[in-house]
Amino acid sequence: MFRETYILLKEFVRTFGALTIFLIDLLILTPSVLFRRFRLVVDQVYNAGALSLVIIMVCGLFVGGVLALQGYANLTRFGAEDAVGVFAGFALIKELGPVITALLFAGRAGTSLASEIGLMKATDQLSAMEMMAVDPIRRVVMPRFLGGVIAMPLLVAIFSMVGLLGAHLVGVSLLKIDVGAFWQQMQNSLDLRDVTEGILKSIVFGFIASLLAVWEGYNSIPTAEGVSRATTRTVVTTAVAVLITDFMITAAFLRN
Amino acid sequence: MLRRAMNTTNDNIIEVHDLHFSRGARKIFNGLNINIKRGQVTAIMGPSGTGKTTLLRLITRELRPDSGQILVDGVDIATLKKKQLYEMRKRFGMLFQKGALLTDLSVFENVAFPLREHTELSNRLIRHVVLTKLHAVGLRGAADMMPAELSGGMARRVALARAMVTDPDILIYDEPFVGLDPISMGVIVRLVRRMNDALGITSILVSHNVEEISTVSDCSFLISDGTVAASGSPAELHSASSELVRQFMHGMADGPVAFHYAAPNYAEQLLGRDAE
Numbered sequence: 001m002f003r004e005t006y007i008l009l010k011e012f013v014r015t016f017g018a019l020t021i022f023l024i025d026l027l028i029l030t031p032s033v034l035f036r037r038f039r040l041v042v043d044q045v046y047n048a049g050a051l052s053l054v055i056i057m058v059c060g061l062f063v064g065g066v067l068a069l070q071g072y073a074n075l076t077r078f079g080a081e082d083a084v085g086v087f088a089g090f091a092l093i094k095e096l097g098p099v100i101t102a103l104l105f106a107g108r109a110g111t112s113l114a115s116e117i118g119l120m121k122a123t124d125q126l127s128a129m130e131m132m133a134v135d136p137i138r139r140v141v142m143p144r145f146l147g148g149v150i151a152m153p154l155l156v157a158i159f160s161m162v163g164l165l166g167a168h169l170v171g172v173s174l175l176k177i178d179v180g181a182f183w184q185q186m187q188n189s190l191d192l193r194d195v196t197e198g199i200l201k202s203i204v205f206g207f208i209a210s211l212l213a214v215w216e217g218y219n220s221i222p223t224a225e226g227v228s229r230a231t232t233r234t235v236v237t238t239a240v241a242v243l244i245t246d247f248m249i250t251a252a253f254l255r256n
Numbered sequence: 257m258l259r260r261a262m263n264t265t266n267d268n269i270i271e272v273h274d275l276h277f278s279r280g281a282r283k284i285f286n287g288l289n290i291n292i293k294r295g296q297v298t299a300i301m302g303p304s305g306t307g308k309t310t311l312l313r314l315i316t317r318e319l320r321p322d323s324g325q326i327l328v329d330g331v332d333i334a335t336l337k338k339k340q341l342y343e344m345r346k347r348f349g350m351l352f353q354k355g356a357l358l359t360d361l362s363v364f365e366n367v368a369f370p371l372r373e374h375t376e377l378s379n380r381l382i383r384h385v386v387l388t389k390l391h392a393v394g395l396r397g398a399a400d401m402m403p404a405e406l407s408g409g410m411a412r413r414v415a416l417a418r419a420m421v422t423d424p425d426i427l428i429y430d431e432p433f434v435g436l437d438p439i440s441m442g443v444i445v446r447l448v449r450r451m452n453d454a455l456g457i458t459s460i461l462v463s464h465n466v467e468e469i470s471t472v473s474d475c476s477f478l479i480s481d482g483t484v485a486a487s488g489s490p491a492e493l494h495s496a497s498s499e500l501v502r503q504f505m506h507g508m509a510d511g512p513v514a515f516h517y518a519a520p521n522y523a524e525q526l527l528g529r530d531a532e
Contacts, residue, residue, distance in 0.1 A: 124356035131316060131350040132370045132418075133342035139373075 023211055025137070026145055033142040040139075044147025048109040048210075049154055055108055056101060060159040063100060064166025067091050071167075072175050081175075085182035086189045088167035094194055097160035098201035099246050102209050105152060106238035110213035113144050114234040117217025118227035141218055145210045152206025153199065160198065197253045204245055209238045269294040269426060269458050270315060275324035277307070277314060284310055286482030288324070297452050297459040299469040302479035303504065303513050308462040309353070309430055311479070315460075316348060316428070317341055328426075346374060349419035350428045355411035357403040357418070363390070364399040367418045374422065389417040393447065409440030416444070420451060426458045427451070433465040445472050466505055470494070478504060480513065 034041060071087040117140060120126050126136040164186075171177045213234050220230030270292040277285040284307040292298045300308050313319045315326055317333050326333050328344060336344060357366045367386045371377055377385070390396045393413040403411060412432065419427060429448065433441050449472050452459045463469050469476060470490035478486040478493065478501055486493060486501045494505055503511030519525070 120359075123359070124352045124354060125358055127318060128350070128352055128356035128358070130318060131345060131348065132373065132422075133345040134370075134373045135342070 019211070019215055022215055023207075026142060026211070026214075029138060029142055030146065033138055033146065037138065037143055040143035041146045041150070044143045045150050046147075048105070048113070048144070048147045049151030052105060052108045052151070052155060053158070055104055056155050056159050057162045059100060059104055060097075060162035061166040061169075063096055063159075064088060064092060064163035064168075065170040067096070067163070068167040068170035068175065072171060072177070081177055082181035082185055084167065084171045084175075084177055085184075085186035088171070089164065089186040089190050090194065092160045092163040092167070093190065093198040094201075095246070095250070097163060098156050098198055098205055099242060101152065101156045101159045101202070102205035102242045103239055105148070105155060105205075105209050106213070106235050106242075109148060109151070110209050110234045110238055111231045113148065113210070113213040114217035114220070115227055115231045117141065117144070117214060118220035118222070118230045121218070121220060122222035122224075122227055137218075141214045145214045148210025148213065149203075149206045152209065153202040156198070156202035156205075193253070197249065201246060201249050204249065205242050208241050208245060212238045212241065267293055269329060270460075271325075271327040271330075272311075272315070273325040273327070275314065275326065276322045277310065277319070277324075278322055279310075283482055285314075285321075285324075288479070288483055290477055290484060290487075292458065292460060293475065294458055295452075295456060296474040297448065297461065297472055299461045299463060299473035299476040300479060301462075301464055301466070301469060301476055301504070302485075304464065306479045307482070308464075308479065312350075312428055312430055312460070312462055316345065316350065346422065347425045348428060349422065349424035349426070351412070351415050351419045351430060351432055353431045353434065355403070355408075355415035357406075357411055357415055359403050361403075362399070363395065363401050363403065363406070363414050366403065366414060367421050369418065370422045385421060386417075389421050390414075392420075392451075393417045394443065409436050412436065412440070412444065416447065420455075423455065424457065426460065429459065429461045429463075431463055432461065433463055433468050441468065448472050466507070480504075 067088040068084055071084040072081055075081050075083050075087065117126075120136075120140060126140065129136045129139055168179075168182065172179045172182055216230040216234045216237070217227075220226045268291045270290075272288055272290040275285045275288040276283075288311070290300075290311075300311060302308050310319065314321055315328075315333075317326075317336070320334065328347075331344075333341070333344065357363075358369065361369065364386055365372075367389055368382050371382050371385060375382075387396055387399065390399055393416055395410060395413055395417065398406065398410060398414070403414070406414065416432075427448075432444050432448070436444065445468050448459055448461065451457065461469065461473060473490060476487065476490060476493055477484050480500055486496055486498055488496075493501055496502065496505070500512040502508070503513060509515050
């Protein structure tokens with residue numbers, strides 16, 4: 001029992017260490033890749049970002065709508081239905097926007113990154129690049145990593161915006177909350193610190209989701225089973241990492 | 257290393273000295289020595305699983321040996337830093353077993369890939385070079401196709417065009433004849449020989465197609481049990497008296513290379529306790 005825990009712990013530390021070194025390597029390469037392979041990065045922003053837009057917007061709309069419904073149902077009990085806007089605003093901008101976008105991103109873009117890189121490895125494409133004296137980290141991994149890092153905050157912003165729109169549609173148009181109260185109260189309560197928290201989370205989650213996706217793909221076992229496992233692990237580890245980090249950032253931002 | 261470099265006769269472009277390599281507990285090379293002569297077509301043969309592809313990966317330093325030396329033009333490749341290694345690899349062209357074309361690029365862009373990565377050539381010049389190479393393998397008409405649309409033989413030919421687009425000094429072919437129809441096979445065999453002679457390059461072929469190798473190679477090495485079991489011209493190997501060489505060259509099922517992988521006693525395994 002003790003021995004197994006020790007082995008597990010050792011393996012965790014080893015993987016975490018390797019992942020950290022991998023991240024540092026990627027960060028060191030960032031300026032040169034941004035400068036020399038800008039076009040490839042733009043392509044990947046399109047792949048990870050633009051192609052995720054529909055799912056992000058649809059989910060945002062419904063999450064916002066649900067928040068308004070739940071908020072209304074509970075806040076009316078205290079005669080505070082005007083606060084639905086504040087409730088939805090806080091929830092979306094600080095928490096649900098970044099977290100749900102990160103989870104959706106892991107499912108839509110993360111899996112595709114991991115399986116794409118994994119399959120390139122399995123079909124010798126990465127070896128072929130190595131043999132042509134082209135560094136696959138620069139050519140394949142970096143643009144995908146940066147594409148995800150750039151796309152995530154934008155997706156979070158869009159998710160939150162559409163979410164607020166959803167809350168407005170349900171709260172104001174359907175449940176007849178006063179439109180002035182809805183937006184005015186939100187504007188008064190939410191300050192820059194709250195928005196900063198949301199933005200910081202979106203940036204951190206962008207790094208986590210993109211890093212884990214390219215890491216899993218690049219280190220996958222080059223077989224059908226290995227790639228499928230890497231894809232699954234991408235979603236699972238991203239979800240766990242995002243939720244843990246979310247807790248830590250939220251705790252750090254708490255007002256005294 | 258310097259002394260070694262000076263001692264190297266200029267005839268050998270690649271020298272492998274006393275190479276040892278294991279995968280886990282399995283020993284793959286056990287003191288392997290091979291010299292590959294400049295300007296020749298050298299074949300590396302051996303039964304499946306003897307580590308032929310592994311040897312290629314060692315020569316190009318995708319893998320590192322446990323001990324021993326691999327010299328390319330007298331330079332020990334183990335000592336190269338990443339940048340120098342990439343410079344050295346620019347002298348190599350490699351044809352992978354399954355082609356390994358980049359699936360997100362068209363045939364044209366696949367062949368253009370090394371040029372776009374390593375040169376500042378104008379688009380017009382790149383187009384010219386790429387079409388010339390595609391023409392040489394007979395696939396100029398497939399320039400706009402995607403790799404997924406190609407048959408196995410066509411993909412291999414595109415990969416060959418890509419391998420030679422930078423005019424390398426050394427062309428390495430990993431099992432170029434596997435899974436090809438007789439026509440594609442003939443085309444590739446002729447291309448290998450013709451390119452080697454016309455461009456003055458060195459070719460290294462890994463294969464177990466004895467007949468094709470015999471028609472194309474100048475010198476062959478037969479690898480077995482981690483060392484060179486026999487070497488020489490195709491004719492020399494054909495007339496060799498060693499049982500192993502005869503078994504391999506004439507495709508006999510049993511001999512020094514057992515047909516069966518090491519296993520417990522057949523009757524015991526079928527009828528023993530485990531069977532229930």
